[in-house]
Amino acid sequence: MKVQVLYDKNSVAKNLYVGWGISFLIDGEIMFDTGESGRRLSGNIKKLKADIEKIKMVVISHDHWDHTGGLWWLLKRKEGLKVYACPGFSQEFKKKVIKLKAVLVEADGFTEIAKDIFITGEIAGEYKGKYIGEQALVIKKDGKLNIITGCSHPGIIKIINKVKENFPDIKINRVFGGFHLLNKKIEEIKLIAEKFKELGIENAGPTHCSGEDAEVIFKELYKTNFISIKVGLMLDI
Ligand SMILES: [Zn+2]
């Protein structure tokens, strides 16, 4: 399985667009999040030669602008796309998806959306004192799990534990995406990174809202098993 990075704050080449938010394309068919800007997302799709016609569905981690920004461009460009949202997303988001003639799916809990590809369903989180529901994507490959996260507002460990509840006996190969550790103290980040090791996570790729401190700490701990997420990277899962 291939996971292509379409949106991130870093890129492998200067001609690719960078920005706030993330977007990953799984096997050319499933998009996870859409970054903050449709213009940059479409630019990267073009430059990376991803085929928009092949995209079948979009999973949105949570209803924040830096994850939904490119969605409106994509839905205008391609009618009838399946959009996996959480029931707790805003009415404004849901109405906009339906208005653009996409198929809105509000998954009720852990769901297999394609062979060996799952969404966790809505996990309760908090952002600036307000409730925010968020889901993560899980890929099962070669008897191991790979978890992709948006912002991890519910907490990265809470998300991983939710996945483990559903697959108690399956090892976790990779966890990458936003870990939301931007405002955490160094000591707290270190504990989380150590918890990753305790949970047996083999490779880690913090990016986006994980923060620079977290990237340094995870890199020190994971060494060659640190995944440096950048636009243009093609992960072979
Ligand atoms: Zn974010």
Ligand SMILES: [Zn+2]
């Ligand atoms: Zn967010």
